Amino acid sequence: MVRQERGTRSRRSILEAAAQxxxxxxxxxxxxxxxxARTGLTRGALYHHFPSKEAIAIALVEAQTEALVAPPHSMKLQAAIDLTMEFARRLRCDPVLRASVRLxxxxxxxxxxxxxxxxxxxxxxxxxxxxxxxxxEILPGTDIDELTKFIVGAFTGVQLMSQVYTGRDDLLERVTSMWRLLxxxxATPAMISRLRTAPAEES
Known part of the structure; x- marks a missing residue:
């Protein structure tokens, strides 16, 4: 068990260093x-977990799946909004997710x-x-496939624009604007008044 925990810590240390x-x-x-140089580990320890630089990069890209788990909410549109807000928040402070997106x-x-x-x-x-x-929660006749592609594309564009203009400092504000406009x-009129498009207050 101790060896397994040590291995898990070493793997995470490599991913965090690689992300930076x-x-x-x-x-x-x-x-x-x-x-x-940023891990303090031996080359043998690195290759035990990852046989190549590409293998490290693949693990970093796949870390995006952790950031795509929607928070629970009875209103599913709110859950979608919260998912993008949390992704954006993590993108500002999590080097692993930032590296994943860059790759x-x-x-x-x-x-x-x-x-x-x-x-x-x-x-x-x-x-x-x-x-x-x-x-x-959604207007009748809405094409879910078309809407999904548009939201994913818009969210991707918002991330890139925020990175270029402010180094992601205004990313949460841009995501808020995206949802407010879309x-x-x-969304049904009754839903719009119930949805929170601003970032949730951090406790």
Whole structure:
């Protein structure tokens, strides 16, 4: 058990160090030597968990799935809003998620399918919208597939614009604006007045 816990800590240490390096330098500019310098681990320990730089990058990209778990809420549109808010909040402070997103959008020699993280996002949002439709939260006749693709695309664009203009300092405000402008196009009038589009107060 102790050895397993030590291995888990070592793996997390490698991912966090790699995330910092990838976030700062990108995939091409990062090296396993740079990563090791920030972990204090041996090269053997690194290769025990990850046989290559690409394997580390794949693990970082797949960490996005942790940020795509919707918080529980009886109103599924609120759950969708909260999911994007929490993703945005983590993107500002979590180097692992930041590196994961950078690896997704950069055009490099990293060969992981670029569309996969967007498919995860699609599935998370589509599932919530389908439930919202079943609960009468969405206007009749709304094309859920089309709406999901638009929301995922808009959220991706908001992230990129915020990064370019303010280094993500205004990301939560931009996500708030996105939902405030989009909701009247597909949410029922009764729902709009009940939905919170501003970030939840942190306790």
């Amino acid at each position: 390096v990838f976030d700062e330098r990108g995939y091409e500019g990062a090296s396993t030597t740079d990563i090791l 997704t959008v950069e055009q490099t020699s990293f060969t992981y399918p670029k569309r996969t993280p967007y498919q995860w996002s699609y599935e998370a949002i589509s599932g919530l919208l389908t439930e919202a439709e079943a609960q009468g 909701l009247p196009g597909f």
